[in-house]
Amino acid sequence: SQKIEQNSEALNIQEGKTATLTCNYTNYSPAYLQWYRQDPGRGPVFLLLIRENEKEKRKERLKVTFDTTLKQSLFHITASQPADSATYLCALETNNAGNMLTFGGGTRLMVKP
Amino acid sequence: DVKVTQSSRYLVKRTGEKVFLECVQDMDHENMFWYRQDPGLGLRLIYFSYDVKMKEKGDIPEGYSVSREKKERFSLILESASTNQTSMYLCASGILYEQYFGPGTRLTVT
Known part of the structure; x- marks a missing residue:
């Protein structure tokens, strides 16, 4: 069956360090992968999209990698700040129309400060 | 900025009641989605719509129906609410790949 795994345990890091979050998947061949941020009591907010033919994507302090051989994406936040504290979701495209x-x-x- | 609004932030209903959750987007997006989010289970797709009057089942459509009479509005209907439908319900709209989420409705069925 199809599965997307993110570490369910919280990641605690010190301000200024780089945070690295992992997304692993099985039985998918997604054309793209996305990362979202969700704050408590709010809906997710889109951050970045990376396509299957892209190895790496950057946006300000964010960097995403996508390894279709390992079936893994890594999400990095450099120079992390307390305001970066949130839940981060990865999402995979799962239909041919690309909209699901x-x-x-x-x-x-x-x-932590 | 894209705006997706949901009719209520918090809702309490009794078992067996018919429940309507409304979602409106202001960006002329073709695609609209309803998810529910539960601790330990993440976001799960209930239904989505890619055009007016068109709908597709997601991963967990049982116990739900939807209506899309106008492009900007997508309604989720619980025909007969049950306690296992207590959850956070999130609406999203999108075009091509990105999805824009509303603030969510926390529904409690007692």
């Missing part, structure tokens, strides 16, 4: 997503369970990031 399946989400991982999310990883909660806590950045």
Whole structure:
């Protein structure tokens, strides 16, 4: 069966360090993968999209890698700040029309000052 | 900025009641989605719509129906609410790949 796995345990890091979150998937061949941020009591907010033919994508302090051989994406936040504390969700495109997503369970990031 | 609004932030209903959750988007997006989010289970797709009057089942459509009479509005209907439908319900709209989410409705069925 299809599965998307993110570390369900919270990741605690010190301000200024790089946070690295992992998204692993099985039995998918997604054309693209997305990362979203979700704050408590709010809906997810789109951050980045990376396509299957892209190895790496950057946006300000965010960097995403996509390894279709390993079936894994890594999400990095450099120079992390307490305001980066949130739950981060990865999502994979799961239909040929490209408009349907399946989400991982999310990883909660806590950045301590 | 894209705006997706949901009719209620919090809702309490009794078992067996018919429940309507409304979602409106202001960006002329073709695609609209209804998810529910539960601890430990993540976001799960209930239904989505890619055009007016068109709908597709997601992963967990049982116990739900939807209506899309206008492009900007997508309604989720619980025909007879049950306690296992207590959850956070999130609506999203999108075009091509990105999805834009509303603030969510926390529904409690007692």
